[in-house]
Amino acid sequence: MRRRGLSLAETIMAIFLFVAGGLVCFELALSACRDGARVEEVTQATIVGESVLDGIRNWAYYPDNYLTNWSIYDDKDHPWEGGYRVHTYLATTQRSPVSPCSALQIGYPQRALTNSSRVVRVKISWRNGAPGDTLSLTAVINEPPRNVRAINPVVVTRVPPLVDPVVVNTTTRFKAELFDTSDRVIDGLSWDWRIVSNWDGGDGGMGSLEELTTQPLRGEIDLLHHYYRGDPANPSPPYKLPGSVIMRASCNYDGVNYSLDSAPVTLGP
Structure with missing residues (x-):
């Protein structure tokens, strides 16, 4: 087939x-x-x-x-x-x-x-x-970490105008800075402030801290010659505690704490 x-x-x-x-x-x-x-x-x-x-x-x-x-x-x-x-x-x-x-x-x-x-x-x-x-x-x-200078790493200064002694219910401003080995200011640090009564300079005084709205990291702060007793909303007189005080500024950078006291400031009577 x-x-x-x-x-x-x-x-x-x-x-x-x-x-x-x-x-x-x-x-x-x-x-x-x-x-x-x-x-x-x-x-x-x-x-x-x-x-x-x-x-x-x-x-x-x-x-x-x-x-x-x-x-x-x-x-x-x-x-x-x-x-x-x-x-x-x-x-x-x-x-x-x-x-x-x-x-x-x-x-x-x-x-x-x-x-x-x-x-x-x-x-x-x-x-x-x-x-x-x-x-x-x-x-x-x-930003890389910087080396902090060994001598006087922290500087605390008063900002002009300077009035001594500080008058009751007025302020004087302080500024804190941390410097590297090239004498440049290290920015971006959060500062802690304390008022220390200076009994070594006579009668120790006391005031209040006032933060600045332009300084969220508190690189600058005001010392107010006004002392609150009890409830700040309804304080008891007197509203002042004259005498000598020191401003202590502290910060932490790269795991190290830095602190410095200012020169004494007199709060007037």
């Missing part, structure tokens, strides 16, 4: 299906190659960006660099091998960490650590720099 062969139409259909299937497989393989190349480019760009950010972090670890020389990374191009182009810039809006407890202090601004960090962005582009050929990375770089 003789077998019947394929007709012309069946042969053409078989060839068409075979070619179509081959083209689909070829397109899938080509797409996989393109996606693989894209993944490789993005991975390499990420490595480049992280390398740049690591270099900036290492550079910023030195206080002299962090405090003064950020212009070398602000809106600057940096050459890179492999066909990648690197552009670094500082964010327009910098972040200031805020104390979560300060929101409870009604009438006072939140305690914020200004200039304690820098937001840096790195843009890596390749080929023609189209949106698909660009990658951006962002990092927050914190």
Whole structure:
């Protein structure tokens, strides 16, 4: 019995299906190659960006660099091998960490650590720099700890105008600062103040502390020559305790406590 062969139409259909299937497989393989190349480019760009950010972090670890020389990374191009182009810039809006407890202090601004960090962005582009050929990375770089000078690290001064002795129901202002080994003020410290009766200078007096709304970290504070007895809302007279007092300022920096007493101040009769 003789077998019947394929007709012309069946042969053409078989060839068409075979070619179509081959083209689909070829397109899938080509797409996989393109996606693989894209993944490789993005991975390499990420490595480049992280390398740049690591270099900036290492550079910023030195206080002299962090405090003064950020212009070398602000809106600057940096050459890179492999066909990648690197552009670094500082964010327009910098972040200031805020104390979560300060929101409870009604009438006072939140305690914020200004200039304690820098937001840096790195843009890596390749080929023609189209949106698909660009990658951006962002990092927050914190201020490094500084070495505190060994001699007179804390300075407590009175802020002019100075009136001695301090008149009843008036204030005199004090300011506390901590200095590094380059005689620069270390900002962002939260200060604690105490009034100490100075019996060594005669009769020890006592006053009250008044915080300033412009000084949420209490770098400056007012000494009020007014002494509250009992309930401050309904105090009992007399409202003064004249004599000699000392202002004691304390802070903690990098795990070390620093404290200093001011020169004696006389509260008038």
